[in-house]
Amino acid sequence: MAPVDPHSYTDGDTPLVTHVALTLFLDFATYSLHGSALLTLSAPHIGSLSLDTRSLTIHSALDPSSSSPLPFSLSPPDTVLGSCLSLSLPSLTSSILISFSTTKSSALHFLSPSQAASSLPYAYTQCHSIHARSLFPCHDTPAARIRFSALLNIPTSLSAVMAARHVSHHDPLPAEAGVACPDSLWCAPGRVVEQFVMDQPIPPYLFAFAVGEIVYRDIGPRTRVYAGPSIVDEAASEFAGTEEMIRAGEKLFGPYEWERFDLLVLPMSFPYAGMENPRMVFLTPTVIKGDASGAQVVAHELAHSWTGNLITNKTNEDFWLNEGFTMYAERRIVEVVQGEERAALNMGIGWRGLNRTVERFQDNLEFTKLKPCMQGVDPDDVYSQIPYEKGFQFLWRIERQIGRPAFDEFTKKYISTFKFQSIDTETFIDFLKANVPGIENQIDLRLWIEGTGIPPDAMEPVSDIYNKIKTLASEFKTGKMLREDEVAQWNGQEWELYLESLSSDVEPSQVVALDERYRLSESRDWGVKVAFLQLAISAGCKEYYAEAERSLKQVGRMRYLRLLYTALAKCSDEGRMLARGIYAESRNCYHPIAQGVVESILSKHA
Numbered sequence: 141m142a143p144v145d146p147h148s149y150t151d152g153d154t155p156l157v158t159h160v161a162l163t164l165f166l167d168f169a170t171y172s173l174h175g176s177a178l179l180t181l182s183a184p185h186i187g188s189l190s191l192d193t194r195s196l197t198i199h200s201a202l203d204p205s206s207s208s209p210l211p212f213s214l215s216p217p218d219t220v221l222g223s224c225l226s227l228s229l230p231s232l233t234s235s236i237l238i239s240f241s242t243t244k245s246s247a248l249h250f251l252s253p254s255q256a257a258s259s260l261p262y263a264y265t266q267c268h269s270i271h272a273r274s275l276f277p278c279h280d281t282p283a284a285r286i287r288f289s290a291l292l293n294i295p296t297s298l299s300a301v302m303a304a305r306h307v308s309h310h311d312p313l314p315a316e317a318g319v320a321c322p323d324s325l326w327c328a329p330g331r332v333v334e335q336f337v338m339d340q341p342i343p344p345y346l347f348a349f350a351v352g353e354i355v356y357r358d359i360g361p362r363t364r365v366y367a368g369p370s371i372v373d374e375a376a377s378e379f380a381g382t383e384e385m386i387r388a389g390e391k392l393f394g395p396y397e398w399e400r401f402d403l404l405v406l407p408m409s410f411p412y413a414g415m416e417n418p419r420m421v422f423l424t425p426t427v428i429k430g431d432a433s434g435a436q437v438v439a440h441e442l443a444h445s446w447t448g449n450l451i452t453n454k455t456n457e458d459f460w461l462n463e464g465f466t467m468y469a470e471r472r473i474v475e476v477v478q479g480e481e482r483a484a485l486n487m488g489i490g491w492r493g494l495n496r497t498v499e500r501f502q503d504n505l506e507f508t509k510l511k512p513c514m515q516g517v518d519p520d521d522v523y524s525q526i527p528y529e530k531g532f533q534f535l536w537r538i539e540r541q542i543g544r545p546a547f548d549e550f551t552k553k554y555i556s557t558f559k560f561q562s563i564d565t566e567t568f569i570d571f572l573k574a575n576v577p578g579i580e581n582q583i584d585l586r587l588w589i590e591g592t593g594i595p596p597d598a599m600e601p602v603s604d605i606y607n608k609i610k611t612l613a614s615e616f617k618t619g620k621m622l623r624e625d626e627v628a629q630w631n632g633q634e635w636e637l638y639l640e641s642l643s644s645d646v647e648p649s650q651v652v653a654l655d656e657r658y659r660l661s662e663s664r665d666w667g668v669k670v671a672f673l674q675l676a677i678s679a680g681c682k683e684y685y686a687e688a689e690r691s692l693k694q695v696g697r698m699r700y701l702r703l704l705y706t707a708l709a710k711c712s713d714e715g716r717m718l719a720r721g722i723y724a725e726s727r728n729c730y731h732p733i734a735q736g737v738v739e740s741i742l743s744k745h746a
Contacts, residue, residue, distance in 0.1 A: 144455075145456075147270045148270070149191070154185055155182040160177055160288040160289075162176070162289070162291065173245060174320040176318045181233070181236075188227070188229075193225045193274075194245075196273075199239040199241065203236065210228060210229065237318070239320050241321075247265050256353075257370070260352060264422070265348050266411060269345055270345070275347065281344070282456075283343075292333065292336070292351065294332060296330050298352055303346060305336060305338070309333075310332070310335070312326055312327045354368065362400050366403065379403055394552050402419060402421070406425070408426070409729055410731065413699070414437045439470045440467070460511070462527070464510070464530070465535065467531065484602065484604075487601035488600070488605075488606030489606070494525055494526070496525075498593055506592070508594075542579070550572075572585075605634065609638050612638060617642075622638075639660070639671035640675075645679070648679050648680050661673060670699075673687060673707070685718060691704060702738075709745035720742060
């Protein structure tokens with residue numbers, strides 16, 4: 141057996157799945173998913189075949205050409221990998237039909253109407269990084285790119301969207317069933333089938349759909365904003381400049397290959413700022429700030445259309461190829477659309493985040509490498525800024541060495557050469573050496589890839605705004621309060637940087653005075669609100685516990701959960717008790733991935 145990926149049971153000696161035809165029934169009454177998956181292999185195969193699963197009940201496996209049952213078994217679940225579905229193919233077989241169901245998918249989050257802030261229920265998926273296996277049996281590794289079709293059977297009162305091309309909307313047909321639920325359930329009154337197709341090969345972690353009360357607004361020739369009725373207009377206004385960013389990306393990195401770039405704003409429980417699903421980016425509503433500054437998150441997800449979706453890391457050990465390149469591409473787009481100073485501020489904030497992350501891993505420096513060893517490690521447990529910001533620094537270092545025009549030419553050639561492929565770090569380094577002769581004599585490539593911490597030739601970016609904010613933050617402890625004229629042009633990003641730069645041992649009275657003047661605890665910008673509450677809790681201001689509790693019962697974005705739960709759990713016994721009580725009440729409102737993050741924090745500070 142030749143393993144393809146430390147996070148997959150996929151065997152490199154057997155053919156990979158290249159197409160999946162899915163039939164999915166969403167049962168909102170029982171919060172369950174019933175389905176069938178017709179898996180097509182890259183070549184006919186005989187003998188054993190291993191697939192990734194997690195918390196799936198497998199009902200049957202058939203050879204569809206003969207309807208003959210195929211022997212199968214599930215291994216005991218591994219805490220990271222889930223269970224291996226082992227199939228035995230007695231003769232040359234090109235495709236396999238598997239029927240399955242689950243009530244415990246780590247990728248799928250069902251929400252009640254109240255949890256969705258709607259009159260109707262909601263469900264959405266989040267498959268990054270190894271959670272697609274909890275939706276359907278697959279080779280759940282980015283090394284295995286798939287095309288797919290999907291039939292979603294849902295209640296007629298709801299709408300379905302998918303990171304794929306919509307094909308048709310029709311009543312359920314018995315012949316389409318083939319799933320774990322009986323035909324009578326599949327064809328029950330009040331159901332409709334939405335059909336989607338993805339014609340381009342994607343890694344499984346980019347498989348995504350959502351079902352709920354969803355409407356849309358067109359904001360450009362290839363972009364719609366989808367959201368709940370109460371926020372769709374606000375979202376459309378926030379992201380109105382998306383087409384300008386797409387055009388900027390095309391000038392920098394080549395044609396946009398995905399036809400559409402639609403945006404879906406999900407309920408508050410969505411665990412990330414954004415997810416770069418091709419054709420339809422998923423976003424948290426916390427990026428809607430009312431001043432279009434949330435478009436920076438869109439710039440990042442857009443950049444993934446070239447670096448991450450078009451060229452993908454082969455394994456999670458090569459994750460920097462996705463995120464380092466995307467941070468670089470995002471900042472180039474921001475520079476074009478919002479100006480050099482804004483891009484420089486983003487780089488300064490990233491530098492600060494990189495240094496803090498290296499401090500976080502000071503007891504396990506393996507995870508400060510660009511290519512760490514991830515054997516036996518859950519990617520969610522070591523998710524950090526290292527692949528993002530150290531990866532960005534590496535690419536910026538190359539740009540400084542060879543000049544921007546030459547690096548732009550290299551980047552376009554890199555994208556055109558490897559598009560729709562999954563590659564590893566070694567492939568990138570070989571391509572770099574071949575196209576920039578002698579680069580290994582100018583930059584210590586091995587130190588950047590295999591070394592821990594921050595290399596000595598990394599560089600702190602120069603940003604006037606960044607430096608000014610840092611100076612103002614250092615003066616706060618001496619009693620100097622910010623003046624109105626100093627903050628008149630600030631948006632949320634500046635306020636977040638300022639608050640995060642303040643020392644945690646400031647006097648509680650100073651924190652209260654700052655809030656009384658600028659009402660930061662009431663900010664509509666979630667980044668500002670959470671940064672202030674984290675500061676206030678760390679400074680011992682118990683009067684903000686109630687606001688922290690309200691916030692944690694409303695938001696599900698993991699960054700904010702991590703900051704507030706950590707602040708409460710570290711501050712005092714009273715804070716730890718409050719944190720546990722809030723989580724007990726709010727757990728079901730959080731996505732399963734976010735639940736794991738909070739439980740880890742509470743366990744660490746037990």
